[in-house]
Amino acid sequence: MTSNIENTITKYENFINDVLKEDLRIIHLKLEKVNAEASDLIQQKHALRVMTDKNMHPNGFKTQMNLGCNFFMEASVADTSQLLINIGLNTYLEFTLLEANKYLDARIKVFEQSSQELLKKAAETKAHIKLMLFGISELQEPKPS
Numbered sequence: 829m830t831s832n833i834e835n836t837i838t839k840y841e842n843f844i845n846d847v848l849k850e851d852l853r854i855i856h857l858k859l860e861k862v863n864a865e866a867s868d869l870i871q872q873k874h875a876l877r878v879m880t881d882k883n884m885h886p887n888g889f890k891t892q893m894n895l896g897c898n899f900f901m902e903a904s905v906a907d908t909s910q911l912l913i914n915i916g917l918n919t920y921l922e923f924t925l926l927e928a929n930k931y932l933d934a935r936i937k938v939f940e941q942s943s944q945e946l947l948k949k950a951a952e953t954k955a956h957i958k959l960m961l962f963g964i965s966e967l968q969e970p971k972p973s
Contacts (some may be wrong), residue, residue, distance in 0.1 A: 840963060848953055848960070849957070855953065863943055870936060871912075871928070876911070880908045880909060890904050913928055
């Protein structure tokens with residue numbers, strides 16, 4: 829094998845290890861974060877459904893509120909027609925039950941789309957790695973004389 833081919837193979841291997849695999853690792857970290865956010869929103873939607881279910885809680889519900897420093901106080905909520913939801917940066921907005929469900933559905937949809945985009949990027953990066961490995965194997969094969 830000539831020195832030129834060995835240098836090319838080394839460059840390809842370095843590109844795979846230093847660039848493509850690092851890109852893939854970063855994509856997977858972002859994907860974990862997006863999926864965790866989507867899961868949290870789905871849990872919020874489920875909690876909202878349970879809290880506002882009149883069959884389960886005909887007279888409202890009781891809960892514990894964290895006042896700070898893990899100091900809790902019992903609270904009773906009789907009217908669940910208006911809800912406060914954290915919309916980001918610790919900013920709370922008042923929603924009706926219908927508005928809250930629409931808001932959570934829209935946020936879940938955004939995170940699901942973001943997850944699909946990241947999965948597509950990961951697949952493209954994996955395909956690029958396989959293509960580079962195929963190129964390396966082609967360079968390493970002995971040429972017939």
